Amino acid sequence: MSRYAMVIDLARCNGCNACVVACKVEHNSPNGIVLTAILEAERGQYPQANRIFFPVLCNHCERPPCVPVCPSKATTVRDDGIVLVDWVKCIGCGACAQACPYDQRFYVKDNRVGFPGAGEGFTKPGTFKPPRGVVVKCDFCFHRVDEGLQPACVTVCPTDARIFGDRDEPQSRINQLIARNNAWSLLPDKGTRPCVYYVG
Amino acid sequence: MSLMNANPLAAAIAGEFGMPIVLRQGTLHFVSGYKLQTLWGFREAAIFTLEGVGATTLAGCLLLGWATGVALGVALIAVAVLLLLSHLGHPAKALLALRNVGRSWISNGTAVIGATTLLGALYVALHGLAGLPAGGGWSQAFAWLxxxxxxxxxxxxxxxxxxxxxxPFWSSGLLPVLSLALGLSSGLCTLLALLPPLGVAGAPVEGLGRWALLSLGALAVCLAVYVAVMLQSVAAAYESAWRLLRREALLFWGGGCGLGLALPALLLALTLGGQGPAAPLLALGAAAKLSGDVALRYAIIKVGLFDPVF
Structure with missing residues (x-):
């Protein structure tokens, strides 16, 4: 059985936002909603000033707080650990968005996308435009993963800052990275056991 | 703030992001540090108030054997349900909310509120159409449920x-207790205001008045304890409590405490002491209490802050 996770190497991320664009294209996410984002800030003062880039996305927690609060069982965890929202079942109550400590669930008030025909001809099968009144989030590009591909954000990253893989494979690159680099995750005190790790 | 690591870069990021700052990505702004929830607001506060008043009216009138009041309670809960539907992204799929009974409080609430509305309507129908007397044995069976x-x-x-x-400001076991005190006090004040104009024979106005005063006292204690505990709690809860007391002072002090506590208590005390015309004072007290209830619930929802990720 697989258990998917992602490692983000902060030392490699140069804030190019290719992952953000790829995610938006892949998911046809509505205007104003990005399922992965690069937070950035300036640090220090001239001449020692530099910038910090910090990619964030759904942490696909092992103990996701968004799952038990969902009244319609629209949010589920697959056997491989990917946390998904079923838009057909989602009633749009917003409870999951309030329960997510990482603020990585987005309520779709307006599902208009940037340009007509956006999202057509991309990898994800079927209609992929999220309807209004549901919650959307990163799905680790499960449709690509199921076909043996990497998530879109991982594929396009020019600096190889995002590494996706199977935690249940002891020899996998992701496991080695986590073990060797003292990987850490966000808000560990919340007890959610995130599957997105940071190194670098 | 909560990064657990020995990594110097991670520690630097934690330090850098520890203060609330706005991070920009094109036209999109991300706020590090404390972030206010914006999904729920006034509508949810009004729904919660209606539910509380409806539930108290329903239970109180059932115990008093006043069928008209039961009908009013059911109607208030039904209005709350309708408003609740409008809060959903997909109201047509509302029944799907029953799929997670036992785990999700929204599911549990949907089941109980739905069943209560139906049972209450059945009670009213049996009384109104079949002519069964309110307060009889069958009425007690309904009361048990x-x-x-x-x-x-x-x-x-x-x-x-x-x-x-x-x-963290919401994630507290004290909030259900506060909600109980809020709903009970609002419901009792409303019930008291309704009894005189509807001319309910033998209505225990004085006894209910004392209970209403007691519930207002309990609400004051619950509110004080809740805010005091939050001020001693984790950083995000403290920040929320601080915002409640300062930034939302009008809602909290003016609405929640002034209109929702002090004024109704004063008017009730005057009425019980025979210091003025009962009906207008009670009506004014109920109106103040209801608006104060909505204001307080709205303030509590509005100051809900996410724990900082960094």
Whole structure:
């Protein structure tokens, strides 16, 4: 059985936002909603000033707080650990968005996308435009993963800052990275056991 | 703030992001540090208030054997349900909310509120159409079912909010207790205001008045304890409590404490002491209490802050 996770190497991320664009294209996410984002800030003062880039996305927690609060069982965890929202079942109550400590669930008030025909001809099968009144989030590009591909954000990253893989494979690159680099995750005190790790 | 690591870069990021700052990505702004929830607001506060008043009216009138009041309670809960539907992204799929009974408080609430509305309507129908006397043995059977359900509806708003671990100000076992006190006091004040104009024979106005005063006192204690505990709690909860007391002072002090506590208590005391015309004072007290209830619930929802990720 697989258990998917992602490692983000902060030392490699140069804030190019290719992952953000790829995610938006892949998911046809509505205007104003990005399922992965690069937070950035300036640090220090001239001449020692530099910038910090910090990619964030759904942490696909092992103990996701968004799952038990969902009244319609629209949010589920697959056997491989990917946390998904079923838009057909989602009633749009917003409870999951309030329960997510990482603020990585987005309520779709307006599902208009940037340009007509956006999202057509991309990898994800079927209609992929999220309807209004549901919650959307990163799905680790499960449709690509199921076909043996990497998530879109991982594929396009020019600096190889995002590494996706199977935690249940002891020899996998992701496991080695986590073990060797003292990987850490966000808000560990919340007890959610995130599957997105940071190194670098 | 909560990064657990020995990594110097991670520690630097934690230090850098520890202060609330706005991070920009094109036209999109991300706020590090404390972030206010914006999904729920005034509508949810009004729904919670209606549910509380409806549940208290329903239970109180059932115990008093006043069928018209039961009908009013059911109607208030039904209005709350309709407003609740409008809060959903997909109201047509509302029945799907019953799929997670036992785990999700919203599911549990949907089941109990739905069943209460139906049972309450059945009670009213049996009384109105079949002519069964209110207060009889059959009425007691309904009371056994509906009074516990009404108690659940009173604590339900607190349970829904406290199920959000991401918002420490809500994630507290005190919130259901506060919700109970809020709903009970508002419901009793409303009930008292309704009894004189509807001319309910033998209505125990004085006894209910004392209970209403007692519930207002309990609400004051619950509110003080809740805010005091939050001020001693984790940083995000403290920040929320601080915002409640300062930034939302008009809602909290003016609405929640002034209109929702002090004024109704004063008017009730005057009425019980025979210091003025009962009906207008009670009506004014109920109106103040209801607006204060909405204001306080709205303020509590509005100041909900996510724990900082960094």
């Amino acid at each position: 509906l009074v516990p359900a009404a108690l659940f509806i009173l604590v339900y708003p607190g349970l829904v909010l406290s199920a959000s671990p991401a918002i």
